[in-house]
Amino acid sequence: KNQVEQSPQSLIILEGKNCTLQCNYTVSPFSNLRWYKQDTGRGPVSLTIMTFSENTKSNGRYTATLDADTKQSSLHITASQLSDSASYICVVSPPSGGGNKLTFGTGTQLKVEL
Amino acid sequence: NAGVTQTPKFQVLKTGQSMTLQCAQDMNHNSMYWYRQDPGMGLRLIYYSASEGTTDKGEVPNGYNVSRLNKREFSLRLESAAPSQTSVYFCASRVAGSAYEQFFGPGTRLTVL
Numbered sequence: 001k002n003q004v005e006q007s008p009q010s011l012i013i014l015e016g017k018n019c020t021l022q023c024n025y026t027v028s029p030f031s032n033l034r035w036y037k038q039d040t041g042r043g044p045v046s047l048t049i050m051t052f053s054e055n056t057k058s059n060g061r062y063t064a065t066l067d068a069d070t071k072q073s074s075l076h077i078t079a080s081q082l083s084d085s086a087s088y089i090c091v092v093s094p095p096s097g098g099g100n101k102l103t104f105g106t107g108t109q110l111k112v113e114l
Numbered sequence: 115n116a117g118v119t120q121t122p123k124f125q126v127l128k129t130g131q132s133m134t135l136q137c138a139q140d141m142n143h144n145s146m147y148w149y150r151q152d153p154g155m156g157l158r159l160i161y162y163s164a165s166e167g168t169t170d171k172g173e174v175p176n177g178y179n180v181s182r183l184n185k186r187e188f189s190l191r192l193e194s195a196a197p198s199q200t201s202v203y204f205c206a207s208r209v210a211g212s213a214y215e216q217f218f219g220p221g222t223r224l225t226v227l
């Protein structure tokens with residue numbers, strides 16, 4: 001069983017609409033939780049990084065939230081654009097390993113259409 | 115700054131052939147990583163180098179070797195390629211410290227026939 005599970009697996013929305021992606025993790029304790037954006041054929045790019053004590057972190061139209069009690073995180077995208085079409089990956093960093101051994105989710109594939 | 119660069123971008127090998135994937139970063143980062151990404155699976159760590167002169171195994175090291183040539187360069191070698199090593203390989207780097215993000219290269223798409 002994956003230690004980081006994401007839902008939905010894929011999502012199609014219309015340009016301008018909002019959406020929320022979910023991440024459930026079992027890695028505990030953890031140092032930080034990250035969200036990455038991966039465009040097709042490219043490497044992942046960091047969107048947000050939150051420590052276990054933070055509840056929310058924003059980066060432009062992207063807002064990540066964290067509930068350490070329920071072990072859930074979400075990524076909310078506001079006023080979506082065509083360029084938001086990508087895979088969004090939730091990543092958890094356990095305290096052991098000095099941040100070198102990350103646990104990656106399988107990603108949510110988002111498609112934004114006109 | 116070019117960030118993290120990888121060569122080649124694409125490669126096709128026959129079973130049993132060997133090759134080296136090259137990675138370089140110009141951000142003066144201490145730590146470097148090699149991952150593989152397969153359909154339906156999250157990125158998996160193959161090897162990492164926490165600092166120049168050190169390398170450690172990750173989750174899936176079998177069939178691979180690495181060399182941290184200097185602070186900038188970290189190579190991944192497949193000695194005898196197998197079809198199970200068909201994947202997209204990503205190199206990443208970061209400043210040492212758990213709170214720092216990893217910066218990824220563009221990837222190498224490898225097919226082993």
